[in-house]
Amino acid sequence: MKFFKLPDLGEGLQEAEIIEWNVAAGDTVSTDQLLVTVETAKAIVEIPSPQAGMIAATFGQSGDIVHLGEPLLEFVSDEADNATVVGELQTVSPQPDADEHFIIGSPKAPSQHQAIRATPAIRALAERLKVDISKVSGSGKQGLIKVEDVERVARLESEKGPSTPLKGVRRFMSLAMSQSHAQVVAVTINDDARLGNWAKKEDATLRLLRAIVAACQAEPLLNSWFDAEAMTYRSLATIDVGMAVDTPGGLFVPVLRDVAKRSDKDLRSGLNRLKKDALKRRIPVNEMQKPTITLSNFGTIAGRYANPVIVLPTVAILAAGVIRDEVCAVKGKAKVLPVMPLSLSFDHRLITGGEAARFMAALKDSLEG
Amino acid sequence: MNVSFSTTDGLATDSATALDERPSAEMQIESKECVLVEAINMALHYEMAHDASVVVLGEDVATNGGVFRATLDLKQAFGAERVRDTPLAEGLIAGLSVGMATQGLKPVAEIQFMGFMFAALEQLICHAARMRNRTRGRLTCPLVVRMPFGGGIHAPEHHSESTEALLAHIPGLRVVIPSSATRAYGLLLGAIRDPDPVIFLEPKRIYRAQAQSICNDGQALPLDTCFTLREGEDVTLISWGALISECTQVVEQWHEQGISVELIDVATVSPLDMATILQSVAKTGRCVIAHEAPKTGGIGGEIAAQLAEHALLDLKAPVLRVGGYDTVMPYAKKEALYLPGVAEISNAIEQVLAFG
Numbered sequence: 001m002k003f004f005k006l007p008d009l010g011e012g013l014q015e016a017e018i019i020e021w022n023v024a025a026g027d028t029v030s031t032d033q034l035l036v037t038v039e040t041a042k043a044i045v046e047i048p049s050p051q052a053g054m055i056a057a058t059f060g061q062s063g064d065i066v067h068l069g070e071p072l073l074e075f076v077s078d079e080a081d082n083a084t085v086v087g088e089l090q091t092v093s094p095q096p097d098a099d100e101h102f103i104i105g106s107p108k109a110p111s112q113h114q115a116i117r118a119t120p121a122i123r124a125l126a127e128r129l130k131v132d133i134s135k136v137s138g139s140g141k142q143g144l145i146k147v148e149d150v151e152r153v154a155r156l157e158s159e160k161g162p163s164t165p166l167k168g169v170r171r172f173m174s175l176a177m178s179q180s181h182a183q184v185v186a187v188t189i190n191d192d193a194r195l196g197n198w199a200k201k202e203d204a205t206l207r208l209l210r211a212i213v214a215a216c217q218a219e220p221l222l223n224s225w226f227d228a229e230a231m232t233y234r235s236l237a238t239i240d241v242g243m244a245v246d247t248p249g250g251l252f253v254p255v256l257r258d259v260a261k262r263s264d265k266d267l268r269s270g271l272n273r274l275k276k277d278a279l280k281r282r283i284p285v286n287e288m289q290k291p292t293i294t295l296s297n298f299g300t301i302a303g304r305y306a307n308p309v310i311v312l313p314t315v316a317i318l319a320a321g322v323i324r325d326e327v328c329a330v331k332g333k334a335k336v337l338p339v340m341p342l343s344l345s346f347d348h349r350l351i352t353g354g355e356a357a358r359f360m361a362a363l364k365d366s367l368e369g
Numbered sequence: 370m371n372v373s374f375s376t377t378d379g380l381a382t383d384s385a386t387a388l389d390e391r392p393s394a395e396m397q398i399e400s401k402e403c404v405l406v407e408a409i410n411m412a413l414h415y416e417m418a419h420d421a422s423v424v425v426l427g428e429d430v431a432t433n434g435g436v437f438r439a440t441l442d443l444k445q446a447f448g449a450e451r452v453r454d455t456p457l458a459e460g461l462i463a464g465l466s467v468g469m470a471t472q473g474l475k476p477v478a479e480i481q482f483m484g485f486m487f488a489a490l491e492q493l494i495c496h497a498a499r500m501r502n503r504t505r506g507r508l509t510c511p512l513v514v515r516m517p518f519g520g521g522i523h524a525p526e527h528h529s530e531s532t533e534a535l536l537a538h539i540p541g542l543r544v545v546i547p548s549s550a551t552r553a554y555g556l557l558l559g560a561i562r563d564p565d566p567v568i569f570l571e572p573k574r575i576y577r578a579q580a581q582s583i584c585n586d587g588q589a590l591p592l593d594t595c596f597t598l599r600e601g602e603d604v605t606l607i608s609w610g611a612l613i614s615e616c617t618q619v620v621e622q623w624h625e626q627g628i629s630v631e632l633i634d635v636a637t638v639s640p641l642d643m644a645t646i647l648q649s650v651a652k653t654g655r656c657v658i659a660h661e662a663p664k665t666g667g668i669g670g671e672i673a674a675q676l677a678e679h680a681l682l683d684l685k686a687p688v689l690r691v692g693g694y695d696t697v698m699p700y701a702k703k704e705a706l707y708l709p710g711v712a713e714i715s716n717a718i719e720q721v722l723a724f725g
Contacts, residue, residue, distance in 0.1 A: 003627035069602070071627065102552075102634070103597040104590065106645045117682045144682070 003071040004050060009040050015067045016040045017167050018060050023073075028054045036072060039168045044281050051075065065167065118145040129154040135163065169250035169281075180309050183228060185348045188307040189360050193367035194328055195338040204340070205271060205297055206264055208320055211366035212295060213239055213260045218362035219355045223292050225313040226350045233315075233350055242291025242311065243271070245278040246301070252278040253311070255291045299323060304341045315347040316356075318363070340367065400584045406576040408550035408583055409439045409515070412557040413477065415587050417447045423561060424469065426453040427462055427479030427515075436481055437517060437576055459485050463492035463514065470512040471500060475561055483518035483570065484527030497566040498541030513560045513567050519611050519661055520708055521574035523701035530698050531610075531662035536568050537639035537671075543567045544639040545592055548613035550581040552636065555590030562589055572611035579614070592637050595645040601631035604718050605649040607672060608659040609635040612709065616659060619714045630718065638668050643675050650676060654685035655721040659714045664692035686724035689717040 006016060016038035023035050032048040036058075039045070054076040060066055116133055118126070122145050126133040131153050138145035157163070166174055180186075193211075195202070216223040216239050226233045239260050242253040254274040259267065294317040296308050301322075308319040321341035328337045342363065346356040403411060417423045425443055427435070431454040434441035444452040455462050459480055466476040480486045486493075493514065500510040520529035537544045545560055545567055547553035553571070560567040598613070599620050608616045613634050620630045631649050635641065650656050656676060658669035669690040676688050691709045699707050 002625065005627055103600075105594045105597070105642070106648045107597055107600045119681060 002051075002053075002075040004035075004073050004075065005069050005071050006038075006066045007047070008068060009038075009045055015065050016045065018062055018064050018066060019044060020062055021058055023049075023055055023058070025055050025057050028052075038066070039281070047072070063167075065165075116145065117143050122147065122150060126150045131157065135165075169252060173251050176311055177309055180312060183312065184310050186307070186310055186345045187348045187353065187356070188343055188345045189356055190305045191342050191344075191360055191364060192326075193340045193342055193364045195323065195340055195367065196330075196335075197368060198338065203264075203268065204299070204320070204323065205295075206267060207367055208295055208297060208318070209241060209256070209259050209267060211363045212241060212293060212318060214366035215359045215362040216260075216293065219359040221351055221355055222316040222346060222359050224315050224350065225292070226315050226347060227313060228349060236292045238292070240290065240292045242294040242314070243274060244294060244296040244298075245275055246298075247279050247281070249281055252281070253291065253294065254278055255289065293317070296320070299340070306343045308343055308345045310345055310347055315350050316359070317345050319343040319345075398584055398586045400582055402580045403550045403554070403583045404577045404580050405547065405550045405553045405571070406437050406439050408554040408581075409557055409571065410441050410443075411583065411585055412554045412561075413440060413443055414446060415585060416558055416561050417443065417451065419587060420475065420561075422473060423475045423477060424451045424453070425477050425479070426455050426465060428455055428457055428481050430454060430479050435479060437573060439515070439571070440479065459487075459489040460492060463489035463497070466512045466514065467492055467496045467500070467510060470497070470510045470566070471508045475511050475513075477513045477515060477561060480514060480516040482524075482528045483516040483532060484530050486514075486516055486532075489514070493536075493542065493566065493568075494539050498539050501565060502541065509564050510566050511561075511564050513557075513563075513569050515557075515569045515571060517573035517576070518570045519572050519574055520698055520704050521611065523704065526700065529704065531660070531693070533570055533638055534662055534666055534668050534671075536570075537668055541566065542639065543592060543637065544570065545637050546570045546572065546610045547636065548572065548575070548608075548610055548634050550579065551583055552590060552596065552634070554583050554585075555588060556592065556636065558587060559589035559592045563592055567592065570610070574611040575614060590636075593640070593642060594637070595642045596634040596636055597631065597645065597649070598634050599630065599632040601629035601653065603628045603630060603653055604655040604657060604721060605631045605633060605646070605653045606657050606659065606714070606718065607633045607635060607646060607669075609638055610661065612659050612661055612714075615709075615711050615714060618711050619718065622711070622715060623718060628718075628722065635668075635672075641668075641672065641675070643672075643679070646672060646676070647679055650680045651683045654683055655724075656684070656688045657691060657714065657717045657721060658688065659691040659709055659717070661693050661708060663695045664690055665695045667692055686721040689721055691717045 009016060019037040019039050021036050023029055029035065029049045030052045031050070034046050035049050036047050037044060038047060056074040056076040058073045059071050066072060117138055118133055123133055125147060126136065129150060131150050133145065136145050136149050136153050137143070139149050140146045220235050223239055224233045224235045238258045241256045241259050243256055245252045245254060254277065256267065256270055256274065262270070291314060293314055294311060296317065296319040298306065299320045299322045304321040306319045306321070308317040310317050323338050323340045325336050326339045327334050328339070342360070344356060344360050401411065413425065417425070425440055429435060430440040431444040431449060431452045440452065455465070462478050462480065466478045469476045480489060497510045497512060500508050518533070519531050533544055533546065536542055543563065543565060545556050547556045557569060560569050598617070601620070606616050606620065616632055620632050623630050631653055633646060633649060658672050660667055660669050662668070664670070667690070669692055673688040673690060676684070691713050693707050693709060696707070
């Protein structure tokens, strides 16, 4: 037997959901053959076989969440059992000494496994009542799950139906938003950009990207990563814009790289591809990671202003609402102009109000030009 | 603490730079390739040379150097006064040791085989173990009784038992079992320096099984702690003595299969260092205990009971014991059937992994 465990899929992702098995017990596979397709918080990943061999068993079915290091499948092995070697006082074995290093007592700083705190009897009760014990929050000492807790969940499930666990991107969104809410001191500035100078069929998203570049050049600090624990920040040279893309599967934020250096045509084709990939949920891992600033163009749907939520470790996010016609005062006269509502959230732990306002001014200048 | 006894040579080489040709302190400490029984002999030589109150006694220990040669050359080095052959009388050996220990000597007695210890138990249990308590601390009993124990060497009756649990049950006796040459050296020094009685059980099956480079620096190992031989995440495997070598093979086998097993050598089986064991099981949630002694009433049962008391909520599977059968230790021919081996231990690990 040889177990193959869920490998590290990068970016500190701790779990993945099985989408589909491409092999079954009894199959013979070659190295790099596709074994299983899983969905992580960020994308769908195809996991290849690390070796050639026959599959003895697969663990988990579609929809199951597997954690990092848990076995995915088992290969059949042809190794024979080593028998115990017993003899008269066995003399020095020729093999190298494997016992030179040992630890007095326990290893330092062992990783803590997050056990569900429930006695075997409670686990059995949960199984009998068909309650998933991992969904039960314990009311006892240090979160110990008690009979009442299991019964409460069982009752709730029978009355209101089962709860739906958050998976994939929706789960990631939930965690990222909670983290942001808990840590970031966000302030939002709202303003309108008057688009009187725009051509008839101006590409709004492209213009927003260009405006972000101009604003980042005016106030580079908003294009930074912030580490509150270390009290450090990194002002970043390239501008990699995270593009919030709404899909039926949830919110994806693929990254458009080095926006400042790319041509309009290149950016547009990049945008189209990102969108297509997001809808298919098949985004290359390197395009899912590490934006330096985020753009949410919810104006393609509905809404005027918002208080967009900053995704750590970035420090700013810009949201654009629906472009509307509005009566504006231009040189003392009323004039109807198309107007784009803008909402800029910034992390006030790093960015000052002045820096953010100047960023907004540069944005507007670029958009109104 | 990651103990390494192999670095001394490296240190000495590194420090012998052109700037200073004088031998460093490290270079003067001798490092030697030793098997377990030679490590015991080296520790005895070291401590007798450094502490004049250490004396050695037992059957054939002086002129002959001991049946397994553990006391080789001690008489030549330290004289017949300090290294004494005794009659074939274990009660006398133990009684003599109790008398010497209470009056300022540090006797290291040898019982030739553990199966011969029963005549000595009255002295050890009724006197050595309780001397400190009986005299309200006025007298202590710093003796060491060394006994080769365990099976696997095709020996006759009374030469193969593992009755460590009998001794572990007696409050006041510390029971120590090394599982490698390195630990035998450090633990025996610790045992001789301990102010109370220590039973030092030597796994004779591995007396000459594996040589290690040991630095003869007189460094003792603590007698109140387990040793973590391998770090792992999935299962805790607990053992002691000769069986550690089988356990190491089991760890390797499972490692090849992607399962990481934490291997703990209990070393001091009484009193038990449960803190290390509990910390490991809190991490892995699964535990297998392997010992050569019969399962019933064995130390594995005590460890399992303590895990049930203190680690219930950490456990993902029942604690399993792998042990000898509850029978009289068979003669040489059937010995291999009795002794737990790689297959049995591995099977228990598979069971706790499969439990869920």
